[in-house]
Amino acid sequence: xxxxxxxxxxxxxxxxxxxxxxxxxxxxxxxxxxxxxxxxxxxxxxxxxxxxxxxxxxxxxxxxxxxxxxxxxxxxxxxxxxxxxxxxxxxxxxxxxxxxxxxxxxxxxxxxxxxxxxxxxxxxxxxxxxxxxxxxxxxxxxxxxxxxxxxxxxxxxxxxxxxxxxxxxxxxxxxxxxxxxxxxxxxxxxxxxxxxxxxxxxxxxxxxxxxxxxxxxxxxxxxxxxxxxxxxxxxxxxxxxxxxxxxxxxxxxxxxxxxxxxxxxxxxxxxxxxxxxxxxxxxxxxxxxxxxxxxxxxxxx
Amino acid sequence: xxxxxxxxxxxxxxxxxxxxxxxxxxxxxxxxxxxxxxxxxxxxxxxxxxxxxxxxxxxxxxxxxxxxxxxxxxxxxxxxxxxxxxxxxxxxxxxxxxxxxxxxxxxxxxxxxxxxxxxxxxxxxxxxxxxxxxxxxxxxxxxxxxxxxxxxxxxxxxxxxxxxxxxxxxxxxxxxxxxxxxxxxxxxxxxxxxxxxxxxxxxxxxxxxxxxxxxxxxxxxxxxxxxxxxxxxxxxxxxxxxxxxxxxxxxxxxxxxxxxxxxxxxxxxxxxxxxxxxxxxxxxxxxxxxxxx
Numbered sequence: 001x002x003x004x005x006x007x008x009x010x011x012x013x014x015x016x017x018x019x020x021x022x023x024x025x026x027x028x029x030x031x032x033x034x035x036x037x038x039x040x041x042x043x044x045x046x047x048x049x050x051x052x053x054x055x056x057x058x059x060x061x062x063x064x065x066x067x068x069x070x071x072x073x074x075x076x077x078x079x080x081x082x083x084x085x086x087x088x089x090x091x092x093x094x095x096x097x098x099x100x101x102x103x104x105x106x107x108x109x110x111x112x113x114x115x116x117x118x119x120x121x122x123x124x125x126x127x128x129x130x131x132x133x134x135x136x137x138x139x140x141x142x143x144x145x146x147x148x149x150x151x152x153x154x155x156x157x158x159x160x161x162x163x164x165x166x167x168x169x170x171x172x173x174x175x176x177x178x179x180x181x182x183x184x185x186x187x188x189x190x191x192x193x194x195x196x197x198x199x200x201x202x203x204x205x206x207x208x209x210x211x212x213x214x215x216x217x218x219x220x221x222x223x224x225x226x227x228x229x230x231x232x233x234x235x236x237x238x239x240x241x242x243x244x245x246x247x248x249x250x251x252x253x254x255x256x257x258x259x260x261x262x263x264x265x266x267x268x269x270x271x272x273x274x275x276x277x278x279x280x281x282x283x284x285x286x287x288x289x290x291x292x293x294x295x296x297x298x299x300x301x
Numbered sequence: 302x303x304x305x306x307x308x309x310x311x312x313x314x315x316x317x318x319x320x321x322x323x324x325x326x327x328x329x330x331x332x333x334x335x336x337x338x339x340x341x342x343x344x345x346x347x348x349x350x351x352x353x354x355x356x357x358x359x360x361x362x363x364x365x366x367x368x369x370x371x372x373x374x375x376x377x378x379x380x381x382x383x384x385x386x387x388x389x390x391x392x393x394x395x396x397x398x399x400x401x402x403x404x405x406x407x408x409x410x411x412x413x414x415x416x417x418x419x420x421x422x423x424x425x426x427x428x429x430x431x432x433x434x435x436x437x438x439x440x441x442x443x444x445x446x447x448x449x450x451x452x453x454x455x456x457x458x459x460x461x462x463x464x465x466x467x468x469x470x471x472x473x474x475x476x477x478x479x480x481x482x483x484x485x486x487x488x489x490x491x492x493x494x495x496x497x498x499x500x501x502x503x504x505x506x507x508x509x510x511x512x513x514x515x516x517x518x519x520x521x522x523x524x525x526x527x528x529x530x531x532x533x534x535x536x537x538x539x540x541x542x543x544x545x546x547x548x549x550x551x552x553x554x555x556x557x558x559x560x561x562x563x564x565x566x567x568x569x570x571x572x573x574x575x576x577x578x579x580x581x582x583x584x585x586x587x588x589x590x591x592x593x594x
Contacts, residue, residue: 012409015404015484018401018488021393022453022454033428033431034431035427037428101318120580122531129565131561132335139335261430
């Protein structure tokens, strides 16, 4: 036993060699950009590079705090992301519980196969579909036409746009969201159901007293971890669906950061807004992990 | 009496349950079927808003137009190339990182440093502009490498595989080490063959990730002829692709709408073809990922 250990100790360098390529990539593309954050505190001039650009201290921080656009997009971000979490959270739980009651496995598998599908398609593909079905001549307006509702461009209206975003996000993700609950449901001891039948419990009572308590820990865990997404309203989705008509209510932090950088070429401001968002986001995620550990004793790592 | 009542209640509940689930599934697939039907209909039917779930005046003209454009075929090839290269790189790095990290800190000095170094970048990164500047300064703009190198280390996959390897009993390797095998030999001869289910899962994660990625193409390719297919679709969908609009005017049977639909399905094709595998192995991955060693 000890001989193996001693032998392996002389080979430990092999493990460091194995991990080295990955470490090089992380340094290049994850740690070097951290140094690039400096441009949030500089007047970044692409011709001079990061180091030679002049320092401006907190100029862009002060500028950002006074910019009405920043407050508008922060509001929109929290509004859209918050409603996505709030309204999207119960849907997969409900669907998983309903699937759990299905006894015909071909029906269950069929439903699962279909509802998982949108998860695997990119937001570009889905935006192609959504822009078509919600267009003035799309199937949604045709359907509403049967009830005498005039065609309306829901994606070009500030009141309806956030709701389309929330609804289509739930549409994409609810099916896949059931997987984790279905996995938890298979972990419930069947003996509990058997003994409850002897005690005279019907299906409804079983759901209420065995099934739901069985998945409560995982429900609490996903609820806590989803709090880390309060600032993530969905860049890929909104970037592909928004348009100049809905900037008031549809523009979010991430789309704003992109436009400030690549359309207005104000690199320093974009980096500053991105940095503040990133810091707050990390704090939220760490708080979520910490809470999850305190409450459910679940270690994410 | 009460027993009969229960049975009826349960039956009624069962029927409603089936109907609601069927409705949810129908809603999920409806936009796909509708747009597929539009893409297979004549421009007249599509523009007159006659298409529901079935093509009207069935024609594959839109697909012919799309697939006869050399730009589309080139973008398809770029996507294929970057997916193959990206998956290979992701897989190699996943295996090479997960194996040492699955060892204890006693066997692998500095394990915690590596681990936290990896977790830190998962929580906090430089953001859009600083990453862009690095890619720019490394001279990667307009090159295939800009699409695969920045995301070369798939941290989630590394953690997934590491958790799997931690569950393997250490005796598996001991006989080999007794015979003087190196870590490299053990990894390639013993660990990789045993990890095939996880490797299949992460391979599919990486495949979907690379095929579906459109943003790095938009960001790092200033030359639009170097766009991967998803980035090209992005400009078609957003109405920035003038060629599609021109083609819509050029051919009688197609319109902007049917062409966009066809482009969506051409872009989604590889995912749809591989979907049965994707579903199976992704589900496995979630279950594997939630089991802790």
